[in-house]
Amino acid sequence: MYKKQIQKLFLLLLIFIFFIITANYLIDPYGYNSKDGKFIKNLTMFNKPNVTSARINSKGFYYLIGSSRMARVNPLLIEDITDKNTHNIKIDGATLVENLELAEKVKKEGKFFIYSFDAFSLNKSREKFKELENRSLIYKKELNRKRFFTKYFNSDISIRSIQHLIKSFKSENLLKQFDEENSRSDEFLYDLAVKNTGINNDISKANFSNYHTYSSEIIKLANLGTKNDIFIIFPKYVSFYALFSNFQDIQNKYLKAIRNLVLNTDAKVWSFYGANEITKETNNFIDNGWHFKPKVSNMIFREVFDNDESSSMKNGVLLTKDNIDDYLNTIKSNVDNLSLN
Incomplete structure (x- = not known):
């Protein structure tokens, strides 16, 4: 009796687990299988970390790597332009070390990246921030973990699936986040930017x-890039840019990093x-000028993937x-004429 x-x-437990996995798979709130x-x-x-790892282990061609700026890029935009399956694996406030780990994992899986080469992520001093150090270790652990069963069976995706159903039932706008950001008005405040x-x-x-x-980390990152990768x-x-030019010699340090990237990569x-x-x-x-609006990513990527070199x-x-040194000299000259406010 007890055995029965x-x-x-x-x-019942197996049926429950199967039901949860099937529901999460079909709802697929994070777009592992489809972004539609x-x-x-x-x-x-x-x-x-678990979502990023699951996305890298999903079918994909392009992987969007970067900081919160990359959060303003809709992977469906890239898919529409290129017809290539795309996932966004950005990390808010990312360090180069974290993004390098992601890029290495993406390349190890035989896939390609679109990488945001942010100025602040190149600041090595940020590595000393305790919360970032701990986060980097968490991501490293997740990226090295084999993921199959738990991809669709964990509390995070289950909660997100329920939220997806509720929002869908209420007919909430799928692009609500981007529409709200695109409609926001803002101004640049010099004192706030400095502070x-x-x-x-x-x-x-x-x-x-x-x-x-x-x-050396920049060279290592650059060497990962192939003709199908994009920085x-x-x-x-x-x-x-005026601030970069006037404080801590940030502009010259950043532009030198860009030069090293260009000279050591096969990526665009x-x-x-x-x-x-x-x-x-x-x-x-x-x-305050820190993030571009999502609508700007449309302009950027239609230009990046536009083959018409004569476009005005x-x-x-x-x-x-061939053009990196002339470009950097032009940039420095133009920025010198910018106002600080």
């Missing part, structure tokens, strides 16, 4: 405090640095070993 009860309980009909916030904003970023080095723990860049220097509001390197039609428009940015709508520059 145990067997029934075990059978998914909420943009789940595809871009919610990237936890929050630590760019003048008066804060011991901020993104640009004690700014100095990596060296992007995303745009910031134009006044940030696109730069939207400096004054252009995107960066000069405050309406293209939120969060170019805001970015495809950097090569």
Whole structure:
């Protein structure tokens, strides 16, 4: 009698597990199998170590690597332009070490990356932040873990699946997150930018405090890039470039890192640095010029994947070993003429 009860309980448990796995697989809130009909916030904003690992272990061609700027990039946009399966695996406030680990994992799986080469992520001083050090270890552990059964059977995806169903029942806009950010108005406040970023080095723990860049790690990252990989220097509001030029020699350090990247990679390197039609428009940015609006990513990637070299709508520059030095000299000259506010 007791044995039969145990067997029934075990059978019920198996049925329950099968039901949960099937439901999560079919709902697929994080877009492991398909991005169609998914909420943009789940595809871009919610990237936890287990989600990132699961995405890398899902079918994909391009993987979007970067910081919170990359969170403004809809993987469906890349899929629509390239017809290539794309996943967003950004990490908010990412360090180069974290993103290098992601890039190595992506390449190990025989896939390709679109990598955001952010200035603040290159600040080696950020490695000393305790929370970032611990996070890097968590990501490393997750990336090395074999993932099959738990991909669709864990509390996180189950909760997200329930939320997906509730939002769908309420007919919530799939692009609500992006639409709200695109409609926000903002202005650039010089004092706030200096205060929050630590760019003048008066804060011991901020993104640009004690700014100095990596060296061998950049070369290692560059060497991972093949002809199908892409590095992007995303745009910031134009006044940030004046700040980079005037504090801690950040601009020269960053541009040197970009030069090292270009000279040591086979990947395409696109730069939207400096004054252009995107960066000069405050309406293209939120969060005091720190993040570009999602609508800007449409402009960026249609340009990156546009093969028409004669197009007059170019805001970015495809950097090569032949043009990198002339480009950097032009950038320095143009930025010198920018106002700090």
